[in-house]
Amino acid sequence: MEQCKAGHSNSQYELYSRYVDAMYNVGFRFLGNAEDAEDIVQDSFVDAFKNLDSFKYESSFGAWLKRIVINKCINYLKAKRIPVVPMDAHEFHLTDEEPVEAEATDLDKVKKGISRLPDGYREIINLYLIEGYDHVEIAEILGISTSTSKSQYHRAKKKLLEIINAM
Structure with a gap:
């Protein structure tokens, strides 16, 4: 990680190789589109490498990167204006749900x-x-x-x- 922070491209490539597939899967689950997921993952890695100084080892690099990917996916969906519609309390009563088998x-x-x-x-x-x-x-x-x-x-x-x- 310290070599990545120092800008060593080989170390950055090693981190990229280690996490790219997992991050793509996260992006694809959110977006449902391979091209969009690939774009989000690439942007996420670029942002992560630009902001490595803000990585404080409070979590794993993978967890930190995953959060970046999820936030980018959510922002992408918001930009597409995919609404999350609030429901009035009287419309729907939430109860303990039976688990799906x-x-x-x-x-x-x-x-x-x-x-x-x-x-x-x-x-x-x-x-x-x-x-x-x-x-x-x-x-x-x-x-x-x-x-x-x-x-x-x-x-x-x-x-x-x-x-x-x-x-």
């Missing part, structure tokens, strides 16, 4: 289903289920309320189940 659902169907979700729903599903953020963190990342994050997740999950059941 993973063994009854084919993983390929789930992946295909997620890829068919509208961008806003796919964003919430990715942040919550795949990236492991809680609703407070998602609300902060997306600039929405925690209750909106929860309601959007519930709607996204319902839509995902509809898509999977229709396959």
